[in-house]
Amino acid sequence: MANLTDTAVLGAAPRELPPRSGRSWLAPLKPYVGSPLNAVITFVCLWLIYRAVTGAWGWLVTRAVTEGGPQACKVGHGACWPFLAAKLRFMIFGFYPYEEHWRPALAVLFFLAAMIISMMPRFWSRRLLWLWLGVVVVCAVLMYGGIFGLPIVATTSWGGLPLSFMLSSVGLAFGFVLGVLLALARSSKLPAIRGIAVIFIEMVRGVPLVSILFMASVMLPLFMPDGVTIDKLLRAQVAIVIFAGAYIAEAVRGGLQAVQKGQHEAAASLGLGYWLSMRKIVLPQALKIVIPPLVNIFIGFFQDTTLVTIIGLLDFLDTVRAAMRDPNWQGIAVLEGYVFAALIYAVFSYGMGSYSRFVERRLKNDHH
């Protein structure tokens, strides 16, 4: 066979060199300088990265003020580390009594541990519910006190990071229950029930969270029977639950729609009633699909808890701002405060976001 391709057989075809198969040592550079425009883009990008890195390094390290007080920071041009050192605990825990800071710290640790455990697929089982029930009770006891000799700390002095975590996670937990019920109602065959769900969901999704927070803070006290007062924190929490419920309902509805009709029919032919077939057949499949969008909703709510500062609650962003407004530090550490807060939010949001992508990949490879 080799003979057939020989020049002797094919006649006087000119013997050309084959294209070089080995890649040139310049090949890896091609995406950067392939064309003149690309070269310019590369140059501009490099310059931007260089400026950003040197700027950040200079601000954070070279020019940074590492010791002294407000006066030193006022004179200096770099990041004011003494501000962070002096105000760190206030920024994280707010007006929670200083000697009792270990309690919210412990509560946050428990919370984060439970969070990490429930993020691992190998622990996905019914027992997680019990774990969370335990964590919630322990956290509530730690935060509020009143037993085991812990002094009572009123909710008015709760603040900072624990408050942000609490508002978003409790909001998600109760919002999830509300959302699943609403989603079931919205995909129900009964027109009146579907109508109620549609009106509720669309009304909540059509207005900004700020307005629901306002409504909860102003109108909830009016709804209560005489003599019952409702905590400011609880009001914000109710608003967040309602808001989360409507958004989660839409995500879950997407999951319900993705469950094939055959599954409903198979459940019905086995003699399962509506609730049984939902609980045992449809919801387990639907909820699995909607884990990634649910995580994204959770990230959104973690960030949206910042809005409670508008109705006067001290969440993490607001304690940071309160620290910056401290008469000693006023106007000195503005950038420092915001950058610190942004980093904390970014770490948690980015972590959750990567987790959501991980679950998405895992679900894609799942054979169900």
Add this chain to the structure above:
Amino acid sequence: MAPSASSPLRLIYDLRVRAVLYQVVAVALVLGVGFYLFGTVSRKLAEQNIATGFAFLSRPAGFAISQSFIPYDSSDTYARAILVGLLNTIWVSVFAVILSTVFGLVVGIARLSRNPLLSFLALVYVEALRNVPLLLYLFLWYALIVAVFPPVREAWQLLPDVYLSNGGLIVPSLRWSSAHTGVAVAVALGIVLAFLVASAFRRRRVVSGHSRTAWPFVLTALIAPPLVAVLLLQPDFVVNWPEKGRFRISGGVQVTPEFTALLVGLGLSASAGIAEIVRAGILSVGRGQWEASRAVGLHDRQTMRLVVLPQALRVIVPPLTSSYLSTFKNSSLAIAIGYPDLVMVSNTTMNQTGQAIEGIAIFMLVYLGMSITISLLMNWYNARVALVER
């Protein structure tokens, strides 16, 4: 013992009877809770001697608003103050939507660049904006504007009669009259007319296969209405020059720092989401489409415009709608930095009149109405670009 076939208890096992029963119970429950809450609220309001109803809307507001597009002063009514707030909300939302679309498009395309540095920078941009709360950015931009720009007394003079300070950007303005409004309407009319003419030409070309030069007609349609309006209405051209005093600059039109911070905050945050939407949309169009369109002889720009974009838009439009809607709703964060939007003006009204329920009802209804209008419009557009299946 099972109930016999004729027993009324048997009815409970009938699915149709159950369906009716469930619905009656649900509606009764909702109505019952509604009536109970309404009763409690009205009793409590009566006990606390709080007036109800919307009579307060016609009373003078008595507070000033720092930015207004219609003549307003503190002796005007609450209704007018709320209208000013609504216009401010719409104003900032429209600009934020434009800003977010432009930035989102650019960054979304940059994310797909073959140049790793560029796509990396675009990724950093998206992640930095998506993982930090919008409210934090609003505070940050506002603080930066106030910190970076000089106080009003030392305002920078960028151009003759253009001043920049931490009180905002001040530029000369036109003294507005109804003749100007007429010309503005005529300009809008011209744009609509030009679109109609252009699409008529396109239809003709599709039907007859003959291409005719369209641009002179389109240009005429665009220019004629404003020209006629200018000739007829003869708007006078009086410029309101800003004058720099010792402590403040009077005259001209001012772009306030609150507006700028809100615009930048809303626009950039939304642009990160739009970048991802655009990226997903373009990726959803298969490579085969590019190759096929090149095979029939279309060049790159035609491919993009006639083949890829129409298909990408189908994927892009629905999430883009939600992005625009959330930009509009997020503009309510204005209250945190003091931009006088609908919520902030309503809030001031609520504090002054004590009629919280009415105030909240007003802005919730306005938001709801606007949200529904925008989604109807976008649904209409979506139905137009959607795939028409045989």
